[in-house]
Structures are given as structure tokens and as C-alpha cells.
Amino acid sequence: MKRTKTKALTRIEAPALSRVLPEIRQLIEGSRLHVVSTANLTLVWLYWNVGRVVTEDIQQNQKRAGYGKQLLHDLADALIRSYGSGYSHSNLNDMRRFFEGFEIPQAAPARWGRDILPPVTVESASTNILQPLAVKCSSRSIQQRPAAKSEGRLAIDFPKHSHLGWTHYRILLGVEAGTKRQFYFAQAASQRWSKRELQAQIDRALYERVGLSRDTRALVRLEKKRGPVETVRYEDAFKDPYLLDFLGLKGAYSEKDLESAILANLQEFLSELGNDFCFIRRQFPMRIDDDDYFLDLLFYHRRLRCLVAAELKIGAFTAADKGQMDLYLSWLKRHEWHEAENEPVGLILCTSKKQQHVELLLAHGPHKMQVSEYLTQLPSKGLLEQRLKIYSGLLVEEDRAS
Secondary structure (H helix, E strand, O other): OOOOOOOOOOOOOHHHHHHHHHHHHHHHHHHHHHHHHHHHHHHHHHHHHHHHHHHHHHHHOOOOOOHHHHHHHHHHHHHHHHHOHHHOHHHHHHHHHHHHHEEOOOOOHHHHHHHHOOEEEEEOOOOOOEEEEEOOOOHHHHOOOOOOOOOOOEEOOHHHHOOOOHHHHHHHHOOOOOHHHHHHHHHHHHOOOOHHHHHHHHHOOHHHHHHHOOOHHHHHHHHHHHOOOOOOOHHHHOOOOEEOHHHOOOOOOOHHHHHHHHHHOHHHHHHHHOOOEEEEEEEEEEEEOOEEEEEEEEEEEOOOOEEEEEEEOOOEOOHHHHHHHHHHHHHHHHHOOOOOOOOOEEEEEEOEOOHHHHHHHHOOOOOOEEEEEEEOOOOOHHHHHHHHHHHHHHHHHHHHHO
16 A cells, blocks of 8 residues: 655744634633623522512412412422423422512513523534524513612612623622622622622621721722632631620620630531631630649631630730730640641631731731731611721722722
8 A cells, every 4th residue: 555645743933823723712701700690690580580480479379378389389399300400399499489589570582682692502503603592471571670778778780780790690699688698699709709608798798897987998908918818817717806796795894705705606606717716615725834824715627727715805915915815826836736637727816906006016926826806786877887888998998999
């Protein structure tokens, strides 16, 4: 058999590649972004409308006892058989709550077809290129009816909120309706939070910390500097301030009263600290020379993989508090620190602190520690809303400056 020689391919010049490659990369990245954005819009639009249909039908039959509950169960059984577990009873109930808590403003049918309706790929005979084709839906499906008015309803602006997926909205449904939900909704949109970042900020009680912060500008700088919430740093494990209104402490109380109230409400206190804190012991004993010392509370943090020593203080943070914590952390490093763990970290909870004192005293080792304020009573709703507006405005300033 006669063999034919193949001509070896010559490598193209670098300038030619540099002209073509960036444009192709831009097309690919832009297409990926468009696919994600379109998928988010489609799913949000779909689930909102499913919730609308369910809610309107229940409202029309609300005189029939147990109608809504039975409808959701029957719908779930039928839809799961056809479309899978995504249409379970609990998910359908979330879609109903989604419609009741959020509003998709009425829009022209042309815009809905262009921006929202799911694309179907069809092959063009002339160009041999796959192109999107809008799915045809019934007028009932695409026509947006004026939503029923309800307090705290949030309007979804698709161009502004296109990166928010269904999981974002499910997380927001778990937030108290009104100012609090509005705050997290606005921040998730403006700061482009991922679903994990949104949940982490809620867990860290950003809303309450903004409303209670005495220095809103410093808090904005701290949040900007913090970086991705997923990053495990000891600074990210703590809040400031901590909200201990569930302790029920009013009027004058002692540190012993505070500690006893925390132990009596340990589950709520651990929830406020965070899911990774594990309680070890109160009044942890330490023998140093001939003196006995007792650490107020000792915890272990799973993600940080270290002991956390907590001291409770009534009054302002002082240099003596820092010195006492250094002593405790030194003892823990010598007697309780295991090789597989990170160094112990200190948490000083006080009723007030002065920023320069904290910065100067904590600027130089030898140990890692956090100084946070705690509040046993919340301020008025008006004061909270005022500080939230200031916070949002300062975030915009920081974004422009950067």
C-alpha cells in the first residue's frame, strides 16, 4: 500500500494568536455569564408564577376547609411524577410564599418573551448555527397580573437582580419580612453576594450589627476588607456586637448574673456565637503558682480547630482585660493545646469599647484575640432604619472610591 506524506502543520505567529484568542475568550465568558443569568431569571420567573397560580386558586376557594393544604399535596404528587422532586410539597409552599413576599412588576409581553422565557436551541439551515428560540406559552403563563398589595413586599428588578437565583430567595424567605429582609435583599444585589455569602452575613447578624454600630464608617471599611465570607480566619469567626436580648437581663446586673443567664440560655447563646462553637466548660480552672484563676467560658471552634477562651465584662474594655486574657491564653497553650490544633484564641465580651484602645492593645501579640461589645436590649426600630440607610450610602461611596 502506498503511503501519502502529510505536510506538518507550522505553528502560527504569536501576534496572530494574540489578535484572535482574546476575542474568543470574551465570547466564551460572555456566553457562560449569559447562560447563568438567563437560567436564574427563568427559574425565578417560573417559581414566582407557580406561586401566583397556587395562591390565586387558594384565595378563590378559601371558604372550603383545608383546601389549600390538600391542593399542595395533590399538586406535589402530580408534578413530582412528571418533573421530579423539585416540586415537592415544601417547595411548592416556598413558591407560594415567594409570590406573597416578592413582586415582579407588570411588564410588556415583548420584554417577557425576550428576557425571561426559556430559550430552545434550533438549527438554522442557512448558517448551521444554533440560535435561541423563545418558547411559546399561554397568555395566562406570561401575562403578569397586578400583584396583591402586602406590607413588606419587595419588587424584583430583573436587570438589577439577575444574579440572584432561587436559592437566594429561599434564604431571604427565612428572614423576617420588612426592613430586615429589605436590607439583605438590597445588599445581596448591590454587593453581588453568592448564596453562601448571603447566608453567612445573615448568620453573622450584619443587619443588627449595622443598626447597633456606633461607627458605621469603620464597619463599612471592615466589611470591605473582610473579603470572601467563606475564608476561615479567626476574625471572621466573631461578631461585633453580640445580641443577647434573649437573656432577659434588665436594670443592674453583675458578671455572675450575666454568666448564669448565658448558661440558662446556652442553646440561644451558641446560636448567637455561631454553629461552629462547641461549649466545653464554665469557670475553667487554672492553677498558676499558688493562685487559682477561673476562665468564664471555654469553647472549641470546629473550623478554626482551636480553643476559644471567653471572658465576660461589664463596663468598658481596659488594658487589664487584655493582660488577663494573655495570661489565660498562655496557660492554655502550655497545658491544653494539642499538636493537631491551632493556637487558642481569646474573646472578650464587654458592654463598651474605645476603638483606639482596642487597636493599640491588640496591635502587637503575643496572642490572637477579639474584643466585641454585647447588648442585652435592642434600640428602637427608627434608629435601626436610620443607621441602615447610612451604611448603604457609605457602601456606595466605598465602591466608587475603589
